[in-house]
Amino acid sequence: xxxxxTSAVRAPARVNKQAITRELILRxxxxxxxxxxLAFLIIGPITVAVLGGLKTTGEIFAEPFGLPAVARWxxxxxxxxxxxxxxxxxNSLLIVGGTTxxxxxxxxxxxxxxxxxxxxxxxxxxxxxTLGLLFPLTVAFLPxxxxxxxxxxxxxxxxxxxxxxxxxxPGSTLILRGFFRAIPAELEDASYIDGxxxxxxxxxxxxxxxxxxxxxxxxxxxxxxxxxxxxxLLILTDDSKWPLPLGIMQFQGQYGTDWGRVMAFxxxxxxxxxxxxxxxxxxxxxxxxxxxxxx
Amino acid sequence: MSSIAGQRFRVLPPQRPAGxxxxxxxxxxxxxxxxxxxxxxxxxxxxLIWPIFQAGxxxxxxxxxxxxxxxxxxxxxxVQAFNHDVFQQAITHSLIITVLSLVVQxxxxxxxxxTIGRKLPGRMIFRSIFFLPYVFSEVITAIIWGFVYHQxxxxxxxxxxxxxxxxxxxxxxxxxxxxxAVFAVITWKYFGLHMILYMASLQQVSSEIExxxxxxxxxxxxxxxxITFPMMAPTIRLTIYLSVLGSLNQFxxxxxxxxxxxxxxxxxxxxxxxxxxxKSFNLGYGSAIAVIIFAVCLIFSVGYQRTIMxxxxxxxxx
Numbered sequence: 001x002x003x004x005x006t007s008a009v010r011a012p013a014r015v016n017k018q019a020i021t022r023e024l025i026l027r028x029x030x031x032x033x034x035x036x037x038l039a040f041l042i043i044g045p046i047t048v049a050v051l052g053g054l055k056t057t058g059e060i061f062a063e064p065f066g067l068p069a070v071a072r073w074x075x076x077x078x079x080x081x082x083x084x085x086x087x088x089x090x091n092s093l094l095i096v097g098g099t100t101x102x103x104x105x106x107x108x109x110x111x112x113x114x115x116x117x118x119x120x121x122x123x124x125x126x127x128x129x130t131l132g133l134l135f136p137l138t139v140a141f142l143p144x145x146x147x148x149x150x151x152x153x154x155x156x157x158x159x160x161x162x163x164x165x166x167x168x169x170p171g172s173t174l175i176l177r178g179f180f181r182a183i184p185a186e187l188e189d190a191s192y193i194d195g196x197x198x199x200x201x202x203x204x205x206x207x208x209x210x211x212x213x214x215x216x217x218x219x220x221x222x223x224x225x226x227x228x229x230x231x232x233l234l235i236l237t238d239d240s241k242w243p244l245p246l247g248i249m250q251f252q253g254q255y256g257t258d259w260g261r262v263m264a265f266x267x268x269x270x271x272x273x274x275x276x277x278x279x280x281x282x283x284x285x286x287x288x289x290x291x292x293x294x295x
Numbered sequence: 296m297s298s299i300a301g302q303r304f305r306v307l308p309p310q311r312p313a314g315x316x317x318x319x320x321x322x323x324x325x326x327x328x329x330x331x332x333x334x335x336x337x338x339x340x341x342x343l344i345w346p347i348f349q350a351g352x353x354x355x356x357x358x359x360x361x362x363x364x365x366x367x368x369x370x371x372x373x374v375q376a377f378n379h380d381v382f383q384q385a386i387t388h389s390l391i392i393t394v395l396s397l398v399v400q401x402x403x404x405x406x407x408x409x410t411i412g413r414k415l416p417g418r419m420i421f422r423s424i425f426f427l428p429y430v431f432s433e434v435i436t437a438i439i440w441g442f443v444y445h446q447x448x449x450x451x452x453x454x455x456x457x458x459x460x461x462x463x464x465x466x467x468x469x470x471x472x473x474x475x476a477v478f479a480v481i482t483w484k485y486f487g488l489h490m491i492l493y494m495a496s497l498q499q500v501s502s503e504i505e506x507x508x509x510x511x512x513x514x515x516x517x518x519x520x521x522i523t524f525p526m527m528a529p530t531i532r533l534t535i536y537l538s539v540l541g542s543l544n545q546f547x548x549x550x551x552x553x554x555x556x557x558x559x560x561x562x563x564x565x566x567x568x569x570x571x572x573x574k575s576f577n578l579g580y581g582s583a584i585a586v587i588i589f590a591v592c593l594i595f596s597v598g599y600q601r602t603i604m605x606x607x608x609x610x611x612x613x
Contacts, residue, residue, distance in 0.1 A: 031410050032417075038407070039424045042483070045439045046427075048449055052442070061447040106335035113331045117324060125332070132343045134596050138546045139565050139588050142572055142581045143346035146353065146360070151341075166342035169335055198327050227432030229547050234573070245434045249551070252438060259442060266438055270431060277430045281423065284430070288488065289495035 049270065052263030060259050075264035079251075085268075087240065088247035091157070092226060095243055098161035099225035100218050103168035107217065108210075110169065111176030112202050116188065126177075132170035137163065137231070145234045159235045164225050172217045175287060179213040180206055216287025219280045226273075244269060347589060350582040358579035372583035381559045382584075385567040388474055392563065393542040395478050401534055404486045405527075408493035409519060413502065422494065426487035433484075437551035440480045441467075467553055470560040477549055477561050484548065485541065489534045496530035497523070532604050539599075543592060564588050 044065075052060045053075050055068040079085050114126045137144065144163050153159030183206060191201045207214070229245040236242055239250065248265050255261045277284070354372055356364035376382050407425065411418045428436065443449040444466040451463040466476040500523055508518050524531070546565035549555070555562035555570055562570070565588065572581015 028415075031412075031415060034410060035407070035421050039421060042424050042428060045443050045449065045483075048442065049439050060442075061445075061452070064449045064452055102338075106338060109331040110335045113328055117328060119324070119328060128344075129335075129339065132339065134540075134592050135343065135347060135589060136540070136544050138544045139568070139585065139592075140343070140347065142568055142578070142585050143350035143353075144342060145573070146578060146582075147342060147346040147349065162338055163342040166339050169339045169343075173335075198324065223430055227434070229432065229434050229551075230569075245432055248434060248438070262438065263442070266435055269435055273430050273432075273435075274427065277427060278423075281426075284426075285491060285495075288491055 046270065049263050050267045052259060053267040054264075055260050057257065057259045060263065072260060075260045076268065078261065079265055079268060085247070088242055088244045091241055092243035092245075094157055095160055095164070095228070095232075096222050096225045098157065099164040099168065100221045102161060102165035103172050103221045104214060104217055106165065107169050107172035108176055108207065108214070110173045111180050112206060114173065115177045115180035116201075116206070117198075129173055130170050132167065133174075135167075137167045137228075140167070141230050141234060144231070148235055154235055155238045155241060156235075157241065160228065160231050161225075163231060164221075164228065168217075168221050168224065172221070175217060176210060176213050179210040183209055212283065212286050215280075215283040219283040220287045222276070223284075347585075350585045350589075353579055354583035354586050356579040357577075359576045360578035364579060366579075368579070372580045373587070375580070376583055376587065379571075381562060381571075382567055384559055385562040385564055388561060389543055389545075389563045391474060392478055392481065392545060393539055395475075396481070396538045396542045397535060399478075400482045400486050401489055401531075401538055403482070404489035404534070405493055405524075405531070407486075408490050408497055409523065411494065413497065422491070425490055428484045429487050431484070433547035434551055436480065436484050437548055440483075441552065444476055468557050470557055473553055473557060473561045477552055480548060480552065481542075481545060489538065492530055492534055493527065496527045500526040536596075536599055536604065539595060540592060543588070543595075564591075 048060075048064045051065070051067065054071040054073065056072060059066070059068055110129060114122065114129075148154065148159040148163065151159075153162070187205060188201055191205050196204060227245060228243075229249075232243050232246050236246070239246075242250070248269060251265050252262050353364055355367060355369060357366040357368050357371070358364035411421055415421075441448075445451075446463055446465055450466065451461075455461045455463065464472070467473050504526075505518050505522050508522050513521070544565065545563055546569070549561055549563055550566050550569065553561045555566045564584070568581050568584040568588065572578060572584055
């Protein structure tokens with residue numbers, strides 16, 4: 001029955017090739033119109049910010065999309081020559097470095113145990129580590145703040161890095177465990193025959209093979225720790241230790257009405273984020289979709 | 296990192312249990328397990344699990360955060376919270392954002408993912424653009440949108456040029472508008488994440504089955520409705536889960552945009568906790584709010600996974 005219907009429909013379809021091409025063209029026009037309109041909504045505000053960094057406040061308000069009469073590079077220059085900006089950048093990089101290193105280190109060790117070793121109580125322990133997925137840092141900041149204070153880590157970058165690592169562990173362990181488990185047991189047996197111990201197998205076989213997953217974790221934790229705003233706000237009272245997200249809020253408080261300078265600062269933070277995104281998109285997508293979508 | 300929760304529902308291929316050929320739990324293995332697990336366990340317990348249990352304890356005290364809590368009040372903080380009209384509003388606002396995310400943000404992402412489809416020329420460019428805001432910090436997003444919504448900002452300038460006799464709207468200062476304006480920013484930042492997940496899922500749907508249905512005379516809509524969407528169902532169920540948890544946990548974006556104002560019109564659970572817990576030096580009370588938020592997330596997660604997602608969940612986590 002279905003075979004008959006198939007051949008019956010297929011024959012005229014070949015004849016009407018022209019009609020199909022026209023339909024395809026109409027469909028493409030429709031698709032591109034919708035997608036472009038939405039793309040404008042995404043890119044519009046970003047463009048306004050980047051252009052705004054070169055304008056006076058008056059120009060920004062009068063013509064958000066227009067080019068400035070005279071490009072005010074001093075908006076950018078003023079920020080880039082200030083010692084404060086570079087110190088905040090240093091603080092941010094310290095937090096990012098500590099967080100990503102710590103997360104990769106601890107979660108790859110954990111994931112290895114949960115993926116490749118067999119011992120009583122393993123699944124219970126694994127469930128304990130995934131419990132954290134239910135409590136994102138964005139709502140757990142108050143209890144975390146109390147704990148960091150009790151441990152005497154106020155005004156210490158470790159008071160930010162260690163909680164970020166702790167909250168990164170559940171998701172990262174889960175991703176890595178999936179990758180580690182997908183590596184065939186034959187490979188493990190072979191490495192033992194070749195004289196590797198458990199550690200040797202972990203270091204020489206498993207970690208290199210899980211590189212896409214490790215990359216994904218580094219990239220996602222970099223984004224999270226680079227963007228983190230609230231934990232530093234609560235924990236760092238000494239503003240010489242502030243990272244950039246706090247710095248830009250302070251800057252906005254200072255120059256709130258000078259939108260040109262604020263937009264310049266926004267752009268200085270945004271442009272590296274865009275570049276980072278372009279170069280690491282593959283890993284981000286791998287991390288979020290478990291490798292199902294090719295980057 | 297909440298988005299990564301999706302990983303746990305991936306169905307892993309069946310395989311031989313690791314280490315079957317070796318004696319179980321030798322001394323060397325025990326040492327490995329100890330050395331590998333204990334460091335991570337300490338940090339994880341100290342900075343995630345322990346604070347959460349501690350919040351449950353502190354929530355029973357009236358405590359300004361200095362010294363050790365001594366003024367035991369039982370459940371008073373909880374009673375006080377549920378009787379506070381601002382907290383009731385915050386719950387309502389969190390629910391509104393959750394519902395809007397489900398009926399606006401997810402369908403938008405779904406429609407976009409099928410519009411981009413599998414072979415549209417330039418699909419990578421569109422995918423990259425739509426996902427871009429996800430990598431920006433909440434702070435930057437809030438500052439940019441602060442300008443877009445500004446009284447003389449981008450929206451009012453554009454509408455003023457297009458629409459004759461247009462009166463500038465104060466988007467974030469209007470009690471009736473502010474919450475929806477905030478929601479638009481949330482959508483702007485996060486719909487790309489759901490779209491990426493849908494696109495990944497769409498690649499798993501076999502186009503041959505869709506083709507077969509078309510040949511049998513199904514319309515485009517019928518193909519989507521009866522073949523494509525049902526085959527994407529596990530991902531759709533997952534994004535619903537992520538979207539609800541994400542909405543309940545909105546915080547920084549809203550705080551920087553409106554700080555819960557005007558006149559508490561945009562307070563959600565987390566902004567309420569910050570404003571009335573930490574800023575008012577009432578850490579006992581704030582802990583009670585934290586416990587309430589955790590309870591809501593926990594009940595939803597367990598309920599949803601047991602009832603809706605159990606099919607996708609089976610086999611992923613033992």
